[in-house]
Amino acid sequence: MGRSGPWSWLCFSLLVVGSFKVLDVAAAAQSIVFSVELQEKRSCCRVGKRSRVPFPDPSLYYRPVIGILSHPGDGASGRLSNATDASYIAASYVKFVESAGARVIPLIFNEPRRSSMKWVYSSLFPVSSLLALTSLTLFRWAKRGLYYDTAQDILQKVLEMNDAGKHFPLFAICLGFEIVSIMISKDEDILEHFSGTNQASTLTFAEDMAFQGTIFQRFPPSLLAKLSKECLVMQNHKVPTKSHLSSFFKILTTSTDDEGQVYVSTVQAHGYPITGFQWHPEKNAFEWGVSAIPHSEDAVQVTQHAANYFISEARKSSNRPPAGQVLANLIYNFRATYCGKAGKGYDEVYIFS
Numbered sequence: 001m002g003r004s005g006p007w008s009w010l011c012f013s014l015l016v017v018g019s020f021k022v023l024d025v026a027a028a029a030q031s032i033v034f035s036v037e038l039q040e041k042r043s044c045c046r047v048g049k050r051s052r053v054p055f056p057d058p059s060l061y062y063r064p065v066i067g068i069l070s071h072p073g074d075g076a077s078g079r080l081s082n083a084t085d086a087s088y089i090a091a092s093y094v095k096f097v098e099s100a101g102a103r104v105i106p107l108i109f110n111e112p113r114r115s116s117m118k119w120v121y122s123s124l125f126p127v128s129s130l131l132a133l134t135s136l137t138l139f140r141w142a143k144r145g146l147y148y149d150t151a152q153d154i155l156q157k158v159l160e161m162n163d164a165g166k167h168f169p170l171f172a173i174c175l176g177f178e179i180v181s182i183m184i185s186k187d188e189d190i191l192e193h194f195s196g197t198n199q200a201s202t203l204t205f206a207e208d209m210a211f212q213g214t215i216f217q218r219f220p221p222s223l224l225a226k227l228s229k230e231c232l233v234m235q236n237h238k239v240p241t242k243s244h245l246s247s248f249f250k251i252l253t254t255s256t257d258d259e260g261q262v263y264v265s266t267v268q269a270h271g272y273p274i275t276g277f278q279w280h281p282e283k284n285a286f287e288w289g290v291s292a293i294p295h296s297e298d299a300v301q302v303t304q305h306a307a308n309y310f311i312s313e314a315r316k317s318s319n320r321p322p323a324g325q326v327l328a329n330l331i332y333n334f335r336a337t338y339c340g341k342a343g344k345g346y347d348e349v350y351i352f353s
């Protein structure tokens with residue numbers, strides 16, 4: 001790669017940081033201009049009339065597409081639709097993905113004929129990358145039926161792809177994590193009842209935890225310190241997992257519920273790029289209907305760092321669906337509906353029926 005490779009990018013950012021430390025702002029600005037000029041010279045951004053984009057790493061895919069599994073219902077307790085075949089995706093998940101530089105394809109769980117779902121069952125797995133299973137606490141029906149079966153098929157596919165050496169990450173949030181826990185442990189009773197519904201909380205990091213290679217790897221140390229002291233994450237669940245999942249997952253963080261009981265709040269699979277959350281990384285920046293959701297600058301940074309990690313994992317995927325298929329299935333083919341006017345629940349949802 002020579003000088004147009006990662007080193008020139010690295011030098012550039014180091015230069016900027018270094019400049020601010022030792023120089024005043026005006027001088028720093030000069031040094032930034034200088035380093036940009038240097039950057040252009042070194043990486044030959046323009047070759048004749050065509051511009052050549054200096055990607056930091058050609059092995060990564062810069063057009064990742066994220067599949068999100070839809071969830072039964074309208075996401076608004078029947079205010080928007082009572083259709084029995086309705087399913088929804090909270091728009092905050094979509095915004096979370098988009099904010100970090102990726103697009104979303106909805107995987108509508110009860111529409112196996114849609115091409116996006118056909119991909120799930122074909123050898124050419126859906127989306128280029130990972131999928132966040134949806135949120136909401138685990139209702140009894142979620143443990144069986146089409147939704148559960150679809151989630152299981154998807155998890156199976158994720159495991160198979162990774163076993164075959166194809167990096168394919170999965171973020172399982174809340175219900176997603178709970179379902180994955182049941183599937184992995186093959187134990188329907190693995191979940192215990194905790195009182196952590198709609199409550200902001202702290203995260204306690206596991207002892208001797210290695211941050212590198214986890215969702216927390218790029219959190220600034222000051223933010224990590226605050227996470228363990230201030231309520232910067234939103235928990236919304238009733239039923240987290242027992243520790244005998246530990247052969248599959250390593251525990252990254254625990255949290256404490258209203259009654260002082262400790263539960264597992266973030267996990268990462270040992271051999272797979274699978275991260276499970278009992279908290280909602282997407283809510284701090286994008287949901288307003290519940291007053292307990294933290295919106296401080298630190299809390300919003302938690303959302304941003306989590307999204308950046310998620311999509312950085314997605315860029316490593318070798319799964320690159322054909323552009324035409326992507327365009328035909330993107331979430332942009334659907335419209336989000338505002339449902340926050342009721343002053344509760346999600347602010348916007350995509351409804352499929």
Ligand SMILES: *[C@@H]1O[C@H](CO)[C@@H](O)[C@H](O)[C@H]1NC(C)=O
Nearest residue numbers: 074077078079080081082083
């Ligand atoms: C759904 O049913 C409930 C209860 O009958 C009703 O209050 C509500 O208006 C219905 N929603 C729609 C969108 O028709």
